[in-house]
Amino acid sequence: MRRYVVLLGAGVMGQGLARHFHRAGFQVAVVDPNAEALEKLQKSLPELTIAQDLAALSANWASADLVIEAVPEILSLKTELLARAEAFFSAQVLIASNTSGLTTADLCRNMRHPERLAIAHFFNPADVIPVVELVASAQMPRERLEQLTELLRGSGKEPAVLHREVPGFVANRIQHAMMRECLHLLDQGVADAETIDSIVRWSLGVRLAFTGPFGQRDLNGLDTHLNIAGYLYPDLSAAQTPSATLQAKVAEGALGRKSGAGFYAWDQATQARAQAAEAALDALILQESQGASSAAQQGGQN
Numbered sequence: 356m357r358r359y360v361v362l363l364g365a366g367v368m369g370q371g372l373a374r375h376f377h378r379a380g381f382q383v384a385v386v387d388p389n390a391e392a393l394e395k396l397q398k399s400l401p402e403l404t405i406a407q408d409l410a411a412l413s414a415n416w417a418s419a420d421l422v423i424e425a426v427p428e429i430l431s432l433k434t435e436l437l438a439r440a441e442a443f444f445s446a447q448v449l450i451a452s453n454t455s456g457l458t459t460a461d462l463c464r465n466m467r468h469p470e471r472l473a474i475a476h477f478f479n480p481a482d483v484i485p486v487v488e489l490v491a492s493a494q495m496p497r498e499r500l501e502q503l504t505e506l507l508r509g510s511g512k513e514p515a516v517l518h519r520e521v522p523g524f525v526a527n528r529i530q531h532a533m534m535r536e537c538l539h540l541l542d543q544g545v546a547d548a549e550t551i552d553s554i555v556r557w558s559l560g561v562r563l564a565f566t567g568p569f570g571q572r573d574l575n576g577l578d579t580h581l582n583i584a585g586y587l588y589p590d591l592s593a594a595q596t597p598s599a600t601l602q603a604k605v606a607e608g609a610l611g612r613k614s615g616a617g618f619y620a621w622d623q624a625t626q627a628r629a630q631a632a633e634a635a636l637d638a639l640i641l642q643e644s645q646g647a648s649s650a651a652q653q654g655g656q657n
């Protein structure tokens with residue numbers, strides 16, 4: 356049975372989501388006021404339906420299986436759009452927000468039926484990274500959350516349902532704790548960005564991909580971890596505001612890959628390296644998932 360997904364936003368995440376759901380065999384529509392972003396995306400995926408406003412989508416999309424909001428992380432923009440989405444899509448359509456850390460209670464502020472809303476936090480690149488963190492609104496019935504979980508699993512994702520809501524969910528809390536320390540090390544002149552990246556990639560990064568933090572600590576020994584934590588914690592950054600270096604970069608428009616400069620100059624060589632890294636990651640994930648499914652099949656035969 357053909358499945359239908361509508362994406363609100365054709366930015367970094369909307370583009371990755373479009374590629375993911377298209378590859379999974381879904382019929383995909385993307386809504387974004389930015390005509391240029393839509394046309395660029397449609398060039399790479401000609402089967403895509405595009406519209407600059409929800410009202411311009413044909414009525415048959417109102418009974419899509421899933422709507423995912425992926426517009427900028429501005430609460431008022433999201434609440435206004437979610438209320439419009441609720442009015443446009445039929446009552447049974449699941450509505451998900453790809454927010455990086457806003458709560459369902461805030462997001463459903465203007466909705467008449469908050470039981471339709473969940474957070475589905477995909478990771479960039481959305482067509483490559485398997486996990487999606489899921490948080491149901493307090494009003495969402497368990498069966499609806501299960502329906503969303505199954506739909507995402509059917510598209511090839513690994514849904515991870517949180518027991519309760521916290522700002523930033525799991526991954527962004529960990530990512531921001533790590534980045535606060537990285538920026539602190541940079542600001543203290545301990546090492547430059549390239550060196551910090553190299554250390555993290557070729558030590559913590561590769562290890563964590565195969566074990567996760569708890570599994571990794573079990574390998575190292577919890578007594579050793581406790582001894583180090585005892586003297587190190589007082590020396591770690593506990594900054595309560597974002598780093599001045601980060602604020603300055605954003606103020607000067609150095610937003611990273613999408614603006615052509617960030618911690619790195621995004622010239623052709625850097626672009627090519629990032630694309631090769633994304634392709635390598637995609638291949639690694641595919642190989643791991645094939646390994647896991649053949650191990651599961653063998654287990655079933657034994």
Ligand SMILES: NC(=O)c1ccc[n+]([C@@H]2O[C@H](COP(=O)([O-])OP(=O)(O)OC[C@H]3O[C@@H](n4cnc5c(N)ncnc54)[C@H](O)[C@@H]3O)[C@@H](O)[C@H]2O)c1
Nearest residue numbers: 363364365366367368386387389425426427428454455479
């Ligand atoms: N970039 C990431 O790595 C990442 C990862 C996970 C989650 N997120 C979250 O996903 C969401 C989108 O992030 P992004 O990085 O794709 O942002 P982005 O700025 O790249 O793209 C946002 C897009 O939304 C469009 N838009 C603005 N108003 C709209 C409206 N009313 N209707 C439809 N489209 C509209 C913009 O034109 C733009 O194309 C944010 O909530 C962000 O926090 C981002």
